Amino acid sequence: MTEPRVLAIGTPHAFRGQVARSLQLEDDYVDWLPSVTAAEESVVVKNVAPHVLVLSHEVKDADALGIGDFIAQSSPTTAVVLVREQPTPGLLAAAMRAGIRDILDRSADDFELGEALRRAIAWSQGLESLGGNAKRSVKPRGQIISIFSSKGGVGKTFLASNLAAAIAKKSDREVALLDFDLKLGDVFSYWGQEPTGSPAELQSLATLDDHDAIVNVGTAMTERLWAFGVQPDPAAEPFSGDVAGKVLRTLRSTFDYTIVDATNDYSDQTVAAFDMSDEIWLVTGLDVVGMRHLLIAMETLQSLGVPRDRLRVVLNRADSQVGPSLADVERVLKVKIDLTIPSSELVPRSLNKGVPAYFSDPASEVARSIDRIADKLLGTPISHHRSAAAGRKKLRAVFGIG
Numbered sequence: 001m002t003e004p005r006v007l008a009i010g011t012p013h014a015f016r017g018q019v020a021r022s023l024q025l026e027d028d029y030v031d032w033l034p035s036v037t038a039a040e041e042s043v044v045v046k047n048v049a050p051h052v053l054v055l056s057h058e059v060k061d062a063d064a065l066g067i068g069d070f071i072a073q074s075s076p077t078t079a080v081v082l083v084r085e086q087p088t089p090g091l092l093a094a095a096m097r098a099g100i101r102d103i104l105d106r107s108a109d110d111f112e113l114g115e116a117l118r119r120a121i122a123w124s125q126g127l128e129s130l131g132g133n134a135k136r137s138v139k140p141r142g143q144i145i146s147i148f149s150s151k152g153g154v155g156k157t158f159l160a161s162n163l164a165a166a167i168a169k170k171s172d173r174e175v176a177l178l179d180f181d182l183k184l185g186d187v188f189s190y191w192g193q194e195p196t197g198s199p200a201e202l203q204s205l206a207t208l209d210d211h212d213a214i215v216n217v218g219t220a221m222t223e224r225l226w227a228f229g230v231q232p233d234p235a236a237e238p239f240s241g242d243v244a245g246k247v248l249r250t251l252r253s254t255f256d257y258t259i260v261d262a263t264n265d266y267s268d269q270t271v272a273a274f275d276m277s278d279e280i281w282l283v284t285g286l287d288v289v290g291m292r293h294l295l296i297a298m299e300t301l302q303s304l305g306v307p308r309d310r311l312r313v314v315l316n317r318a319d320s321q322v323g324p325s326l327a328d329v330e331r332v333l334k335v336k337i338d339l340t341i342p343s344s345e346l347v348p349r350s351l352n353k354g355v356p357a358y359f360s361d362p363a364s365e366v367a368r369s370i371d372r373i374a375d376k377l378l379g380t381p382i383s384h385h386r387s388a389a390a391g392r393k394k395l396r397a398v399f400g401i402g
Contacts, residue, residue, distance in 0.1 A: 004121045005048070007031045009039045009067075010056030015083075019054055022114035034305040035059075036067040037245035037272040040074075044141075044249075049075040051124035052117055057085045057106045063268070065098040066242030072099030077127040079120035083113070142252045145377060146260040146277040148270075149284060151293040155316040156283045158347060159370075160261035161190035162358040166367075166374035168225035169358075173256035176218065178248075179229030180273060181263045182236035187229055191221050192354015195229040202230050203239060206246035214254045226255075241268035248276050257377070266300060274306050279377070281312045291333060298335070314373065317343040339376070341369040 008019045008030050016032035023030070031050070033039050036059060043049060053071060055064050059082075068080050080100045084091070087103055095103055101123070102116050147160040157179075164177035179187035179195070182202075188195045201217055205228070208214050218226035228251070230236070239247065251258045260273050274280060280301065284294040294313065302308055318340035330337055344366045350357040358367045 004052070004125070005031075005050040006117070006121070007033065007039060007042070007050040007053045008056065009033055009036060009053060010059040012056075012058070015056040015058075018110070019113070019117070022110040023117055024114070035241055035268075035271055035275055036063045037241050037275040038305060039067060040070055040245055040249075041276055043071070043075050043078075049078045051077075051128075052079045052081060052120040054081045054117060055083060057083045060240065060268070061088060061091060061094075062240045063242045064100070065094055066240070066246070068095065068098030068100040077124050079124045081116055081120050142254075142256045142258060143278045143377070144248060144252055144258045144260060144273070144276050146262045146273050146280045148262045148264070148274075148280055148282055148297065149290075149293065150264050150266075150297050151284070151290055152264055154283045154285050154290055155341070155347075156264070157186045157190065157261050158351075158357070159281065159283055159314065159316070159341070159373075160259050161187055162356045162367075162370045163373055163377075164225055164227075164257075164259040165222065165356045165358045166370045167257050167259070167377065168222050170371070170374055171256070171378050173224065174254070175225045176251045176255040176258040177221070177225060177227040178251060178258060178260045179227065180244075180260055180269060182230055182232075182238060183234050183263075184232050185229050185261070187227060187261050188219070189354070190351060190356050191227065193219065193227075195219070195227075195231055197228075197230050199230050199233075199236055199239075202228060203243055203247065205250045206243055208250055209253075211254055214250060238263070238267040238269035239272075241272040244269040244272035245276060248273060252276070266304075271304060274301060274304065277310065279310055279312055280306065281314055281373075283314050283316055285317050286315065294335065295333060312338045314338060315340045317341070339369065339373050341366060 006019060006023065008016045011034060013032065016030050017027050020027045020030040033042060039053060064082050071078050071080050081102045081104065082095060082100050083104050083106050085106050092103060101120055104113055104116055147156050149156045161177065164175050168175040177187060179185035182199055185195065197217065205214060205217055215226050218228040221227050248258065262270050262273050282294055282297055284290040298311060301311060313335055315337045342365045344364060346357050346361055346364050346366050350360040353360065358370050361367060
């Protein structure tokens with residue numbers, strides 16, 4: 001038998017040690033990821049199936065059922081085991097339907113957990129030995145770029161909207177712009193429009209796989225750019241991590257680039273976007289409060305398991321005379337500023353006109369700054385896939401589809 005591959009999911013990080021101890025292994029023999037979305041990404045992107053995936057008591061029921069169903073379809077030789085503080089009524093039946101093999105009481109000792117995990121590993125290895133671990137086909141995979149700031153008013157939505165416009169224009173590829181703020185999203189305002197969709201319509205992306213049906217949920221902004229958002233509702237609740245992950249996965253398999261205007265919190269929905277992002281662009285200004293938010297955001301993201309090399313920093317209104325110099329910022333905070341955007345009256349003027357600044361004045365310093373960010377992203381090959389648009393064109397050519 002091969003060496004068991006065990007993946008522990010969910011906080012606290014000490015859960016990894018508990019799983020390893022129950023199997024009488026060193027901690028390093030058990031992999032750990034902070035969320036179910038990160039686990040799904042690991043299975044999809046690395047295309048390596050663990051023998052057992054064990055979910056901590058802090059993983060929400062909905063997310064646990066979601067990843068159980070996902071694993072059953074994408075990695076059928078992987079056993080899923082769920083640890084609960086106290087199982088809720090009806091959870092056992094729902095878990096069985098989702099393909100979860102076992103639910104364990106958190107108060108159980110390490111021996112009971114270890115026995116359950118060994119049974120799950122043996123079941124998985126048995127299937128694997130029968131050839132059940134055939135390599136899965138991987139859908140075309142575009143890039144996801146999240147734009148984030150925990151402080152409002154720094155230009156996060158401005159950057160997301162204009163960056164999406166620039167990538168669509170410069171790349172000749174299909175781009176999605178996702179406004180993930182269900183309460184007070186402003187992406188459509190930069191285009192002089194108002195979103196008309198509902199959270200249910202946006203959530204329906206999780207179940208779609210037809211290109212035309214997917215783009216119909218969005219609104220065409222340019223020839224190759226579609227925006228996705230909902231009518232703002234201050235009472236709206238964010239999606240669960242499981243639903244958010246499925247929505248993002250649909251967009252990623254449909255569009256070559258998905259630009260996410262993330263909310264300024266750390267909800268499960270936002271963390272799911274972070275887990276799936278190829279890059280996260282953190283936006284800040286030169287003021288002291290903005291810099292404090294930047295440092296806290298970087299520390300928080302890394303504590304959530306986001307690798308430091310995925311983080312980029314863009315300094316907005318970088319020529320402001322009221323703050324420290326760029327060199328001072330990098331020296332004192334020990335943070336590399338990847339790119340800068342200057343102050344300009346073009347930004348509020350273009351917002352009032354409902355035309356992105358990138359289109360309002362392409363020769364402006366603001367537009368050139370957006371160009372540099374777009375060039376940086378386009379200069380990186382789209383990871384793990386050929387162009388989704390090119391793939392569709394090839395299929396149409398081969399099969400004579402219109």
